[in-house]
Amino acid sequence: MGCSFDCVYCYINGSKYAKKTNSYYVKSNACDLVYNKLKKLARNHERVFLNFGSASDPYMEIEKELELTREILKIFLRFKYPVHIITKSDLILRDTDILKKINDAAILPDDLKGLKSKVCVTFSFSTVDDDLASLVEPNAPLPSQRLKAMNTLAKKGFHVGVALMPILPYINDDLESLENFVKVFRKSNAAYLIPGALSLFGSSEISSRIKYYNFVKSNFPEILDDVKSLFYNREYPSNKYQNNLYRKVVRICKKQGIKTAMI
Ligand code: SF4
Known part of the structure; x- marks a missing residue:
């Protein structure tokens, strides 16, 4: 629980998932829990597609030492x-041997039989600029490392793609930046791109809202008022902003031949 990558926009800041991203807890009995769960599912012939990494990253630095994700795989x-697997880390490459074996042996649920790989890896990005990433995702591996890992x-032969979320309003949500994203991801062989707008939660000092406003204030003071009015009294930008953003991304992806869904 929690995540050491400490992204300034991380929605878990102040949420029920952890008090703040830069503190985290190891679920030391995770392997036992997963073992029991999968054993039961397999015994009942229930085939499902399970997901790693949502309110945390399965390849934080500490995974090098703990190898908890590796054991679960x-x-x-x-x-x-x-x-x-959803991750921001190239540490996933360490587990290529097991992923390859899963890809050979796993049984897909009936409704996903058409999937070309039994291992899907989604790399998460909010920027492809290493300098900007070191400000917004201070402890995560750089985007250039992620792109190499994706390639x-x-x-x-794994099914790999991108979660482009959050797209940073007034920083990289313009047409030129979006076109560049898609070009860079295609070059690194992403099969799909799932876009997502920024969301900001809470109001305490450790909330994603305040952390993100502080980041903008220090690094992009000229857009602070615009960002604040985009999130005025709400956790998501307006539907108009979001629809416009998704439409632009979908159009660019279509033009450059990249899917906007995993399957
Ligand atoms: S990698 Fe994901 S879970 Fe970790 S801090 Fe960043 S946004 Fe939060």
Whole structure:
């Protein structure tokens, strides 16, 4: 629980998932829980596609030492379950050996039989600029490292793509930046791109709202008022802003031949 990458926009800041991103807890019995769950599912012939990484990252620095994600993947392999991993880290490359075995052995649920790979990896980005990333995602591996990892996994035959979320309002939500995103991701062999707008929660000092406003104030003071009015009294930008953003991304993706859904 929690995440050491400490992204300034992280929605878990102040949420029920953790008090703040830069403090985290290890679920030391995670392997036992996963083992029992998958054993039961397999015994009942229930085939599902499980997801790693939502309110945390499965490849934080501490994973190098703990190898908890690696051990859980071995359990997936043992019971032949496919897996979808969302990460910001190239540490995933360490587990290519197990992912390859899962890809060979896993059994897909009936409604996903058409999927070309039983291992899907979604790399998460809010920018492809290493300098900007070191400000917004201070402890995460750089986008350039993620792009290389994505390319490597794609070339090994895994189904890989991008969660472009959050797109940063007034920083990289303009047409030129969006076109550049798609171009860069395509070049690194992303099969799909799922876009998402920024959301800001809470009002305490450790909330994503205040952390993000402080980041903008220090680095892009000229857009602070615009950002604040976009989120005035709400957690998401207006529907008009979001629809416009998604429409633009979908149009660019279509033009450049990249899907906007995993499947
Ligand atoms: S990698 Fe994801 S979970 Fe971790 S701090 Fe960043 S946004 Fe939050």
